[in-house]
Amino acid sequence: MIGITTLEGSIRISPTGNVGIDETETLQKALEEAFGAGGGVEVDLSACRSLSSSAIGALIACHNSLRSRGTRLKVSGATEDMRKLLRMMGLDRHFELA
Amino acid sequence: MSTASIGNDSAQIELTVFTVGDILCAVENDRVREISGLRAITPVHHAPEHVRGVVNLRGQIMTIIDLGVRLGIGAVPEDRNARILVVRSGEEDIGLLVDGIEDVKTVSASDMETPPSNVQGLSGAFLKAILKEQDDLACIVDMEKILHID
Amino acid sequence: MENDETLQLFLEEARDHLRDIENDLLSIETETGPSDVDLVNKVFRGIHSIKGAAGFFGLNRIKEISHAMENLLNRIRNFEVIPRRAVVEALLRSADTLSAMVEDPARSESVEISRHLDALTAVQTPTGRAHEKVAVVDSRGIALFEVGADELDVARKGGKNVFLMEFDLVVDIDRHGKTPLEVLKELEKTGLIVEAQLHRDQEGFPVGSVESLPFSVLYATVLDREMVALLTGLDPARVSVVDLPPRRASLKALQQKAHPEATEKPAPPEAKPMPPAQPARIPEPLESASEIVKDAPSEPARGAPQASSTLRVQVKSLDRLMTLAGELVLARNQLIQKVSKRDITEIQASSQGLSMIISELQEAVMATRMQPISIVFGKFQRVVRDMSSVLAKEIRLEVEGEEVELDKAVIEAIGDPLTHLVRNAVDHGVEMPEVRERSGKPRQAVVRLHAYHEAGKVVISVSDNGRGIDTEAVREKAGVLNLVPAQDLSRMSDKELIELIFLPGFSTAKAITEISGRGVGMDVVKTNFTKLGGIIDVESKKGSGTTIRVKLPLTLAIIPSLLVSVRDETYAIPQVNLVELVRISASEVRNRIERIGDALVMRLRGRLLPLAELAEVMGMERAYKDPLTGELRDERRSRLEDRRGPRGKETPEEKERRRGKDRRFHSASAVNIAVVSAGSFQYGLIVDRLHESEEIVVKPLGTHFRSCQCYAGATILGDGRVAPILDVVGITKQRKLSDVGSARDLDEESKARMRARDSQSMLLFHVAGEEQFSIPLALVSRLEVIERSAIENLGGRRSVQYRGGSLPLLDLAEVAKIGALPDLDSYFVVVHAIGGKEVGLLVSQIVDIVESSEDFDESTFRQAGILGSAIFSGKTTLLVDVYEIVRSQLPSWIKATDKDVPSRRILVVDDSPFYRRQISGFLRESGHVVEEACDGREALEILGTSRGIEMVLTDIEMPVMDGLELTRQIRASKTFSHLAVVAVTSLSGEESAKRGKDAGVDGYLVKLDREKILGTVESFLQQRKSSK
Secondary structure, three states: OEEEEEEOOEEEEEEOEEEOHHHHHHHHHHHHHHHHOOOEEEEEOOOEEEEOHHHHHHHHHHHHHHHHHOOOOEEEOOOHHHHHHHHHOOOOOOOEEO | OOOOEOOOOOOEEEEEEEEEOOEEEEEEHHHEEEEEEOOOOEOOOOOOOOEEEEEEEOOEEEEEEEHHHHHOOOOOOOOOOOEEEEEEEOOEEEEEEEOEEEEEEEEEHHHEEOOOOEEOOEEHHHEEEEEEEOOEEEEEEOHHHHHOOO | OOOHHHHHHHHHHHHHHHHOHHHHHHHHOOOOOOOOHHHHHHHHHHHHHHHHHHHHOOOHHHHHHHHHHHHHHHHHHOOOOOOOHHHHHHHHHHHHHHHHHHHOHHHHOOOOOHHHHHHHHHOOOOOOOOOOEEEEEOOOOOEEEEEEHHHHHHHHOOOOEEEEEEEEHHHHHHHHOOOHHHHHHHHHHHEEEEEEEEOOOOOOOOOOOOOOOEEEEEEEEOOOHHHHHHHHOOOHHHEEEOOOOOOOHHHHHHHHHOEEEOOOOOOOOOOOOOOOOOOEEEOOOOOOOHHHHHHOOOOOOEOOOOOOOOOOOOHHHHHHHHHHHHHHHHHHHHHHHHHHHOOHHHHHHHHHHHHHHHHHHHHHHHHHOEEEOHHHHOOHHHHHHHHHHHHOOOEEEEEEOOOOEEEHHHHHHHHHHHHHHHHHHHHHHOOOHHHHHHOOOOOOEEEEEEEEEEOOEEEEEEEEOOOOOOHHHHHHHHHHOOOOOHHHHHHOOHHHHHHHHHOOOOOOOOOOOOOOOOOOOHHHHHHHHHHOOOEEEEEEEOOOEEEEEEEEEOOOEEEEEEEEEEOOEEEEEEHHHEEEEEEEOOOOHHHHEEEEOOEEEEEEOOEEEEEEEHHHHOOOOOOEEOOOOOOEEOOOOOOHHHOOOOOOOOOHHHHHHHOOOOOEOOOOOOEEEEEEEEEOEEEEEEEOEEEEEEEEEEEOOOHHHOOOOOEEEEEEOOOOOEEEEEOHHHHHHHHHHHHOOOHHHOOHHHHHHHHHOOOEEEEEEEOOOOOEEEEEHHHOOEEEEEEHHHEEEEOOEEEEEEOOEEEEEEOHHHOOOOOOOOOOOEEEEEEEEEOOEEEEEEEOEEEEEEEEOOOOEOOOOOEOOEEEEEEEOOEEEEEEOHHHHHHHHOHHHHHHHOOOOOOOEEEEEOOOHHHHHHHHHHHHHOOOEEEEEOOHHHHHHHHHHOOOOOEEEEOOOOOOOOHHHHHHHHHHOOOOOOOEEEEEOOOEOHHHHHHHHHHOOOEEEOOOOHHHHHHHHHHHHHHHHHHO
């Protein structure tokens, strides 16, 4: 289940539960669309229990696209563990971690 | 008309012709790797009599066989005309010291005849065939026998 | 502003450069690894051109700020500065201002840039976290991250391993139904994640499904590789050990200054590198990144087998290359000239010269690739130390032969398999200290790495004195795994069973195998070596240890050698065979060198050293000037009978010489002698000139020289000439053949027998008349001449005053039925040492010294004082029994030497009944019980049936089963491995001495040296007793 919220100048994507391989496709589509909207993109992980690697890959792809626009992917609501993971992957300095 | 012809008529063979003593010899071109000018031969003692020594061929130590000695007609003098015929033998190159290089000829297999037992002192055991051309006689040498180590 | 158009152009360009700069700088930014050098270059170039153009237009401020940025960027691309956040921040801000200035050049001159300049300078001075770095590279050689060397150290504390794990998050994790978080948490339970890096070279949208997400983790743990692989589900090939390059003193200083900093909480994004769960030690900021990266170009910490793209080259090699390159140019110029002159002969000559230079160049280039094996060996101390501390074992690593050189590619290729072997030895080969103690072994085990040259190959052996391979366990395991059909398995010998460890599938994935000995991954090791054309060989004895030997065939082996020349020919003598060089001046010659018949000997520190003239060995020149007397000699060695004048009568000089009276060696000039050793046997080679020592490249001689025993290959000298390399052992074999009559006279069988047999040097002499006698040279201490008048006669005993004491003189004629000693003005005395004293054997004439492997005929001439006979130099020669003579004439001496020897049971093995009888004789006379066997197989049978055999004395060369095989069998057997085995032989090359030692031989003895044999028997038996 993915929640999509439109904000002022950006879109917030809120995946819920476990984002396994199957769910990743959905997430990816959502991210692509959000990117296509032209503004910023934010991923809210507060309802997310786990992220698969491909899900992370999708986040990265989104971030790389946003870069060419001059912005970064915003990630919010990450749990302690999630932050740790992102930090280990070096993603904390690239995503805009809130 | 050729007697005791060896090959079938249509085959064409390329030969490198050279002299050993006064005798014209030849070898199939595909065995010849290169022809080198004479260079300093380091003698190596206790080797078989026909082995003159070794030379430095581009960093490889190559055995030199005195073809004159090998064929039984006397040592090849190391003079201006002498050359080293480099042939492949298994994994190594061997240099044959000859009196001079004459020519490269293409001949028909049909022109080749079985060699007699003796050609002007040269033992027929080392020959594969002979080639007659007008007054010239060329001995086609059997490389296997020449390079054979007892 | 002049020239508006040009200015506009400049501004246009500058804007171009600056447009991407922000993104580029952000991309460059990294906390740890080296950044994208191409990108840095791009930015650098952009700024550089802005600077240049700005100067032209007199836009000084723009120039200044660009210059400062350029400097910093330059340092970044030289790895002198790491583009961390602060650095990039400074650059970004400067870039912002620069952009603004470019937009409004008119006002740019008044822009305040000093704070930027300050900032740019400030970040260059390493005040922050410039650790000492170590670059970790992956299997493709790409540097992944730089880690603080200290972090690595901390990580390794407690003997942990540091691994580089190359994950693919999607493949390895997702597809296994796990999440990255779960995996990482698991890892954290069993170790420490030192560093991790995700490879984000991803495309942006639109993107298909994410197939791969490479993720590298630097992980420290006590687990070994296999377990880590199991834990993570990774292919073990993706888990590689990270080694540190050797430390330097400065590092120590650094560490001492370090202090821990508590960093429990995740750090705010700007500062630290990856989270250590433990306090990170941050050393004093001194070295910058270049310290490690530049200083050790060929030694970055490796994540996996990696070909370094640099190597250290001797300056001397480079000089040679430079010189050759220069010569090459000259030769080419010459050739061009000659070609234009169209003189064929000249052209040929020039091209020949060119050809020579090119081959030298080729060789010189190849030689630069030779590296000492210490590069590989170097890291093993650490490996062994770390492993032994984890495993709580006590191990000492001995390394020998570090200077042996190998081609760079080979060195790189053997690193891993050797590591495997060493780890195996430590892990599986060596027992726990307590276990060792219980088996009577010292607590500390020894693992030995030995590299050496042998017959044109390089041998690397890894050996341990641990538990050896349990062949029964191997058999069982092979059966269980069904690798070999059962009936074959039951028939396999130990040697064959050991070979099974090389079968793929033999090794298990378990960290600890049940087999005592090696087992993990040996098939891979073998393949690695086979790829290099090498062969691998395992010798193992349960309980004693294992030796794995790898022989690498090389076309390039470099050995140090001495160049010598004789006439106009140059030869090389390998340093390893060289004992010493002796130069005897013309005047000294008469004192030092003696002629005995046709043989020359030299006195060297109390012993007689046989000499050989290299010219003679080579058979040079049929007729040459005898260096001794200046005469022309016809043949190298004339037989005794032939040494008469042309009319069949001896000339007075010849007679004199034959009598050996004039034993002086005459030489017009100084004599140069290279003393060489052929295993235990030494002799001197007389050469004309000694040249320098040189490192030479060993090249093989062609197949036509197969049967030439004198050569161990050949080399190409600096001037392009070929110099054969002498085989010091082969030369003795060569001479042996030519000594005993002419080689042509012998039939093939005899020749073959002689080539195979051991040989001894025999001294030939006359006692009375022309009858020839012989005695092994090994039993001769000295040869002397005495005047008859000096002989004292006391109570029937003759003696002479000698060296401050009285030397008893013995006469063979008093013991054996031979002609009486004639009355001469002077006699020769053959001095023999026995029981710490000396006796002299009176002889009328010394004739010759010959090499002989002849067997003795014992029956025909046997009598008291004579052991047997043989043919030497064409004459029947009687072998003197010195012992018997001494015993009959000085009986009290013998009694004194054979006191209180406890009787032992000894097995004597020799195919010659003569020698067997002799040795058994000595032993029996001393009260030992002797069993005899004529070859190895019989010996084993006897060992099997007889009880109480304590020692084996064996010949080496025997039919059916030789002494080495016998020794190996003895060592391999459970019941007999403890026996002392002594080889009784004389001529043995380095190779066979090593083979002997490796086979398990305890010592070597000269045949017929009674004293030595008895003494050795005693001492070995004593030793064995004490070690039990």
